[in-house]
Amino acid sequence: MTTTRVDRLVTAGTFSLDGGTWDVENNVWIVGDDTEAIVIDAAHDAAAIEAALAGRTLRAIVCTHAHNDHIDAAPALxxxxxxxxxxxxxxxxxxxxxxxDRAPDGELTHGHTLTVAGTDLTVLHTPGHAPGAVCLHAPALNTVFTGDTLFRGGPGATGRSFSHFPTIIDSIRDRLLTLPPETVVRTGHGDPTTIGDEAPHLAEWIDRGH
Structure with missing residues (x-):
């Protein structure tokens, strides 16, 4: 019996919103075992993601939110x-x-559970960076996939359209910082952190946002 693992693929491309475009590198997270997997955020390079699957059955392409850099490769994949x-x-x-011209195939809702390779990932609706932003909590893996909601060092950006700073703070406080402190935070960009490392800084983030 194979065990569930988390693979990280970094892809590069651009993020565009509100008339601006920026070069970015994105984390694509692949969760599964030797036979099946899900992809969290199909960013930039469908061929590279497919290659990283190495023949495994892909059960779902989960979008933590719909900024173009997180979904641009999703239809091709x-x-x-x-x-x-x-x-x-x-x-x-x-x-x-x-x-x-291409709609998603299904909806993510708060509290919904996705299962891959016998491992449950619970959807947490965490709006703020985007209205439909979600995180995926996998207790058995001691990890939460946060997209662009929570990073090492603070919340995701809220300075552009469809975003709202007080909302992202509420989401982080109520739905992420309540997770066990040892939970590993796997982010949409950059390096992982833990809930325990980020939780003490909530007041600083609020002060910074005012």
């Missing part, structure tokens, strides 16, 4: 693998900016 694309419906307006 879905076409190559047959896997459904899952997105929280509150992010459909953002999704349509990138993929106006």
């Amino acid at each position: 879905a076409a190559a693998t047959g896997a459904p694309i899952l997105l929280h419906p509150d992010d459909l307006p953002l999704w349509k900016q990138t993929h106006p």
Whole structure:
């Protein structure tokens, strides 16, 4: 019996919103065993993601939110693998900016559980960086995949359209900092952290945002 593991693939491309474009590197997280997996955030390079799957059955393409750098490769990866694309419906307006002619295949809702290789990942709706932003908590793996909601050093950006600083603070406080402190935070960009490392800084983030 193989055990569930987390693989990290870093892909490069651009992020565009509100008339600006920036070069970015994204974390693509692959969760599964030797036979099946899910992909969290199909960023930039469908061929590289498919290669990293190494023949495993892809059960779902999960979008933590619909900024273009997190979803630009999702339709191509879905076409190559047959896997459904899952997105929280509150992010459909953002999704349509990138993929106006291709809708997601299913909805992510708060409290919904996805299971891959016998491991449960619970959807946590964490709006703020985007209206439909979600995190995925996998207690058996001692990890939470936070997309762009929580990073090493603080919350995701809230200075652009569809984002709201007080909302992201509420999401982090109520739905992430309540997780066990040893929980590893696997982010949409950059290096991991832990809930315990970030929790003491909540007041600083609030002060910084005022």
